[in-house]
Amino acid sequence: MIKTFLAAVILLTATLPATAHVEESEHLTISYPWSRATAPNQKVGAVFMEISTKDGKADRLIGGSTPDAEKVEIHNHIMDGDVMRMRRVDGVEIPAGGSVMLAPGGYHVMLIGLKAPLFEETVIPLTLIFENAGTVEIEAVVEAAGARAASGGPMPKMDMKHESMKNDGMKQGEGHGMSK
Numbered sequence: 001m002i003k004t005f006l007a008a009v010i011l012l013t014a015t016l017p018a019t020a021h022v023e024e025s026e027h028l029t030i031s032y033p034w035s036r037a038t039a040p041n042q043k044v045g046a047v048f049m050e051i052s053t054k055d056g057k058a059d060r061l062i063g064g065s066t067p068d069a070e071k072v073e074i075h076n077h078i079m080d081g082d083v084m085r086m087r088r089v090d091g092v093e094i095p096a097g098g099s100v101m102l103a104p105g106g107y108h109v110m111l112i113g114l115k116a117p118l119f120e121e122t123v124i125p126l127t128l129i130f131e132n133a134g135t136v137e138i139e140a141v142v143e144a145a146g147a148r149a150a151s152g153g154p155m156p157k158m159d160m161k162h163e164s165m166k167n168d169g170m171k172q173g174e175g176h177g178m179s180k
């Protein structure tokens, strides 16, 4: 079943331009995985999607990998006073028979140490690791740099520095969503 799924994905990517899509695995549905184009000197990117469980079992997204970045972490945004900060989390719970949304301003899959800029209308091959479902291969579509802001309201102040970045020797001020 997984092999059929992979074959279908490969066929799709070979025949269709990069576009919004839904990826099915045996236990999970991953809807519209997407990311944002990055500036040439930007070393991080973020991938967003909706993940639903297909059967009565809850699952948990716990990690991932991609050939396009040195490492992949699961992050959340939290409000610290009036400043929004990103934090690495152990995982994202996907409820039984339900879904979780990874979106700007909330949970996201963080790509750290991008090997090349992410260009609009390309795809990022991404392996997601789930506690129960194991690994699921998906491809995230890269949209424009400013695509889909976190909300319609005024943006909170963003602190794009990562806890984890301090240990990676990355310069301050680098972060996704920033174009400097």
Ligand SMILES: [Cu+2]
Residues within 6 Å of the ligand: 046, 075, 076, 086, 087, 108, 110
């Ligand atoms: Cu992040």
